[in-house]
C-alpha cells in the first residue's frame with residue numbers, strides 16, 4: 001500500500017439525497033433509487049447528463065428478489081448508457097459504495113460520479129425478511145442447524161458483555177439515544193421521543209440477550225451522493241466536503257474460530273482510513289461519528305474498534321452522555337439504523353450523508369452542538385467480518 | 395499517474411463438473427497458480443486489496459462475499475465484491491491502482507454452475523419481477539434468440555454464418571488445454587444440433603464449466619519488481635445500456651460499442667480494426683461473437699459474418715476465441731465490458 | 736433548514752401492498768460441493784469423529800477444516816482429530832425460528848471451543864464450531880454457560896448421515 005502520497009485528484013462530496021425509510025414503501029427498487037439519486041443531483045445543482053459514472057451498492061440480492069440486481073437497479077440509479085458497477089460487502093456495503101466512488105474519481109476515470117445505495121426488504125422475502133438470511137450461513141456446516149440471523153449477533157453481543165462486563169441496561173442506552181435522535185430526521189422510521197431503557201428491556205425477547213428494541217427494523221429505502229474531483233467540486237459548491245480517508249477489511253469467513261469480543265476488522269479498516277487522512281488520535285481528531293448500529297451493542301463495539309473509545313470503555317462514555325448530540329463526541333446524531341431505519345446498503349450511505357450534512361452545518365434539528373471539521377462513517381457486515389470506514393473533512 | 399499491468403494469472407477447473415473441490419478450494423488452487431506466476435508473490439504481505447467477482451444467486455449464498463477472503467489469502471485484508479464478470483473487476487482494479495492508493499490488486503472470479511439445480515429459475519430471476527417474470531418464459535435463451543433474430547434479419551446473417559462461428563470456436567479450442575468442449579466439427583454437424591429456441595441451436599449456446607480464475611494487477615513500480623514481462627493495461631471500459639428490455643436495442647450491442655470507445659480513448663486507439671492485433675470477444679452465443687466484433691469496431695456494422703466466410707484466416711487471426719466452452723455467462727444482455735491490453 | 740428536505744417515498748400498509756408473488760426461497764436450489772476438506776469432515780462425523788486440519792507453519796488447527804491455511808496461504812499439512820469435548824465461548828437462547836415465528840420452546844445455541852490433544856489455544860484463534868447446547872435457557876441468562884465444559888451427544892450410528900446434525904447437541908460434561 002502506498003503511504004504519504006499526494007493524490008492527483010482530491011475527491012469531494014457535493015450533494016446527498018435520500019428517501020423516506022419505512023417498513024414498506026410503494027415504490028419499486030428502481031423508483032427508490034431514482035428518488036434518492038434525483039435529490040442528490042438537485043442538491044448539487046446537477047443533471048444526470050453531468051454524471052460520468054455510477055456506483056451502485058446493494059446487498060443481498062435475495063431481498064429485492066432480483067438476480068443481477070446491479071443491472072436491474074442501473075435504470076433507476078441513472079446508469080443508462082453510463083459506466084455502472086455494483087459493489088458489495090454485505091451490511092458494510094453502504095459505506096463501501098462511496099469508497100469505490102472515491103477511486104472512480106481519484107483515478108481520473110470519472111470527474112463526477114453518482115453513488116446510489118438501495119434496499120427493499122419488505123416485498124421479496126416470505127414469510128419474513130429474516131428468513132432470507134438463512135442463506136448467509138455456511139451451506140454445509142451451519143445451515144443444517146436451521147439458524148436465524150439474529151443468533152450470530154446475539155453470540156457476539158453476549159461475548160462482548162461477558163468479556164467487558166457490560167450490562168443490558170448500558171447497552172439499551174444506545175437504543176434510547178438513537179431512537180430519540182431520530183426525531184430530528186425527516187426520513188426516520190422509528191423516532192420515539194419518550195422511549196426509555198425500561199421499554200427496551202421489556203420488549204419481546206428474540207434471541208437472548210437480543211430483544212426487539214435492541215435491533216434495527218426491516219426497512220425500504222435508498223440514499224445517494226454526488227462525488228466530484230477538486231476542479232468540478234469548486235465549480236459546483238463553495239462548501240465541498242472532502243473524502244480524506246477510506247478503509248475496508250474483511251476478516252476470515254470462519255467466525256467460530258475467533259474471539260468475538262473485539263471487532264479487529266473495524267480496527268484495521270479504521271487504521272487504513274486514518275493513515276490516509278493523517279489521523280493519529282481519533283478520539284481527539286474525529287469530531288462526530290456515525291458508527292454502524294444495526295444492534296445497539298454494535299455502536300459500542302464499533303466505537304472501540306474505531307479507536308473512539310478504549311476496549312470496554314464505550315458503555316462508560318455512553319452512560320456519561322459523551323456520545324449525545326450535545327456531548328463531547330456525538331455518536332450517531334442522525335438516529336442511526338436504530339432510529340432512522342435499516343434498508344441495509346442505503347442505511348450505511350445515509351450515515352455518510354449525515355456526516356456530509358453535519359460538516360456543512362445543514363443538519364438543522366440534528367446539528368451537533370460543537371463545531372465539527374472532521375467526521376467518519378463506518379459500516380459492518382457479512383459473518384461479522386467486514387469493516388468499512390470513510391473519513392470526511394472540510 | 396502510474397501505468398497498470400497484469401503480472402500474474404492462474405486458474406483451476408475448466409471442466410463440466412469439478413466434483414472433488416468446493417468453489418473455495420478451486421479459488422485457492424487458482425490463486426496459488428496466479429501468485430506463482432506473479433513471481434512468487436506472497437498475498438499476505440504483497441497484496442493491497444482483493445476483488446472477488448460474484449453474484450449471490452450464482453453462488454447460492456446470500457452475501458456471497460463472506461466466502462471470498464480465505465481461499466485467496468485475503469483474510470483480515472482489504473477485500474470486496476463486484477457483482478459482475480471478472481473483466482469488470484479488472485476495471486475496478488485498474489481504477490484502484492490509478493488512484494495511487496493501491497500497488498497490487500488481485501482479481502478473483504469463479505463459477506460452479508454444476509452446483510445449481512435450478513439454473514433456469516435462477517436466470518429467470520434476473521428479469522424484471524413485474525413486467526417480464528410473470529410471462530414465465532419457458533426457456534431463458536428466448537431473449538438471446540430474439541436478439542439473434544433481430545441481428546440476423548437486419549444484417550442478412552444466416553445459419554451458415556453461425557455454423558462457421560461454432561466450427562471455428564471448437565477448432566480453436568483444440569489448442570487450448572482448458573477447452574472442455576473443443577472438437578472438430580464436420581460439415582453438417584451444425585444442422586444436426588437440436589434447435590433450442592429458433593434460430594439458436596444447442597451448438598450456438600456455450601456450455602457451462604466449473605472454473606476459477608485469478609489475475610494479479612500491479613502499478614508500474616510494483617510490476618517491474620514482480621515480473622519481467624508485465625502486460626500493460628492500456629484502457630478499460632464498461633457501460634450499461636438498460637435492463638428494461640423493452641427499450642433495449644436488440645440488433646446492436648450499443649453497450650459494447652460505448653465500452654469499447656472508452657477503452658480505445660484511454661489506449662489512444664483511433665482505428666481498432668487496424669490497431670488491435672487480436673481479440674477475445676464474448677461468444678456465449680455464436681451470434682454474439684459477430685455482434686461484438688462489430689461493436690468493438692473490428693469490422694463495420696453488419697459485415698462480420700461476410701468477413702468470416704470470405705477471409706476465414708484473417709478472421710480467425712483477428713478474433714481467435716478459446717472455445718465456446720470457456721464462457722461462463724455471467725453478464726446480462728444489457729451489460730458489456732471491454733479491456734484491450 | 737434540516738437536510739434531507741422533504742424526503743420522498745410512499746409509505747403503505749401491508750394490506751395495501753399490491754404485489755406479484757414470486758417466491759425466491761425454494762426456486763433457487765443448489766447442490767453444494769463439499770470439496771476435499773469438508774467432505775472428509777462430514778465423513779468423520781458419520782463415524783463419530785470431529786476432524787480438523789493443521790498448518791504446521793503457524794500451528795493453527797482448523798475445525799471446521801479447510802485444505803489451506805488462511806493465514807500462511809499454503810496447503811495444510813494434514814489431519815488431526817479433535818476431542819468431541821470443549822468449552823463454551825459464547826451462547827444465546829433463541830425464542831424464534833429461522834422464519835421469525837415464535838419457537839415453542841427456547842433453544843440454546845453457541846460456539847464450542849474444541850480440545851485437540853497436543854495443542855493449546857488462546858482466545859484469539861481456536862478450533863470451534865457452532866452447535867446446539869442442551870441446557871436450560873437460564874444457564875444463558877445467568878451467563879453461567881460461559882466456560883462450561885460440554886461434550887457432543889451423538890445420534891445413534893444408524894441415524895447418522897454425514898452431517899453436522901449427526902451431533903444432536905453438546906451437553907454438560909461435568910467438571
Ligand SMILES: [Zn+2]
Pocket residue numbers: 790791792793794795804805806807808
Ligand atoms: Zn498457517
